[in-house]
Amino acid sequence: MTPHLPDGHVQPAGLIEDPLVSALRRAGCVFAEDEAELLRRHASGADQLDDLFTRRVAGEPLEHLLGHVRFGDLRLSVGPGVFVPRQRSLLVAHEAIKAASQRTEPVVLEAFCGVAPIASAVAAAVDGAQVHAADIAADALVHARRNLPDAAQIHHGIGFDALPESLRGRVDVLAAVPPYVPDHAFGLLAPEARDHEPRRALTGGVDGLDHVDTLIVDAHTWLSGDGVLLIEMNVAQFDAVASRDGYVPSFDIDAVPGEDGQTVVARFRRRP
Numbered sequence: 342m343t344p345h346l347p348d349g350h351v352q353p354a355g356l357i358e359d360p361l362v363s364a365l366r367r368a369g370c371v372f373a374e375d376e377a378e379l380l381r382r383h384a385s386g387a388d389q390l391d392d393l394f395t396r397r398v399a400g401e402p403l404e405h406l407l408g409h410v411r412f413g414d415l416r417l418s419v420g421p422g423v424f425v426p427r428q429r430s431l432l433v434a435h436e437a438i439k440a441a442s443q444r445t446e447p448v449v450l451e452a453f454c455g456v457a458p459i460a461s462a463v464a465a466a467v468d469g470a471q472v473h474a475a476d477i478a479a480d481a482l483v484h485a486r487r488n489l490p491d492a493a494q495i496h497h498g499i500g501f502d503a504l505p506e507s508l509r510g511r512v513d514v515l516a517a518v519p520p521y522v523p524d525h526a527f528g529l530l531a532p533e534a535r536d537h538e539p540r541r542a543l544t545g546g547v548d549g550l551d552h553v554d555t556l557i558v559d560a561h562t563w564l565s566g567d568g569v570l571l572i573e574m575n576v577a578q579f580d581a582v583a584s585r586d587g588y589v590p591s592f593d594i595d596a597v598p599g600e601d602g603q604t605v606v607a608r609f610r611r612r613p
């Protein structure tokens with residue numbers, strides 16, 4: 342690619358912007374210089390670089406193109422067609438690590454795991470944790486397998502149906518980032534998510550709480566006696582969940598607020 346300048350216009354030396362950076366900037370990439378650098382380093386040749394730039398300018402998420410995403414200290418495998426872990430979910434990972442660290446050889450489950458960022462973070466931080474991860478999407482679980490240590494167990498299926506009976510009543514820390522965008526808000530998502538991540542990874546019904554409801558109702562039989570359930574959601578959804586009469590009778594609930602002012606981790610602890 343060459344810079345496009347109006348006929349006869351002479352750009353002073355040193356002020357000619359990298360044409361790839363310009364193309365990315367025009368496509369709306371805020372960190373165009375960084376992205377250009379990353380894509381150049383990732384490409385094995387000119388043809389691949391051209392392909393990557395074309396796809397990025399057309400809106401494919403950078404992480405899908407690079408094949409990885411940073412999540413705290415971890416570099417997680419991701420790829421086209423799967424949900425890319427968000428930085429806001431470091432909060433639920435942190436809470437899961439905290440809860441698991443307080444127990445000996447805790448059994449930890451990331452439900453709705455995608456590429457398993459929370460389970461991977463716990464496995465990396467908590468010695469002796471027995472880590473499980475479950476999701477409906479087989480392609481996401483391919484990445485989860487790469488991200489998790491060999492000892493971690495991965496379960497494929499719908500919700501809790503994916504889990505082996507042997508886990509029932511034994512999960513000390515159950516953490517999840519279920520799809521929680523209300524159906525009507527799908528159109529407001531960034532095009533990168535809307536066009537390149539599976540819809541079933543994003544939306545959760547009329548109020549976004551379909552999967553949250555399932556988790557809260559069904560978690561009882563999977564949690565151990567002092568097990569804790571951690572679910573990422575947004576602030577307004579937490580207020581709705583916490584104020585429903587008789588909805589969560591056997592849990593003490595509180596919210597761990599995220600720094601973005603939008604995200605919370607709802608923390609459910611079993612009442613003794």
Ligand SMILES: C[S@@+](CC[C@H](N)C(=O)[O-])C[C@H]1O[C@@H](n2cnc3c(N)ncnc32)[C@H](O)[C@@H]1O
Pocket residue numbers: 424425426427430452453454455456457458459475476477478481498499500517518519520521541542543
């Ligand atoms: C918002 S993504 C979160 C993934 C991962 N926890 C993360 O933070 O990157 C939600 C995940 O739920 C999975 N999912 C959606 N419906 C499901 C269901 N009925 N049973 C199991 N997993 C489901 C999707 O495949 C997706 O990977």
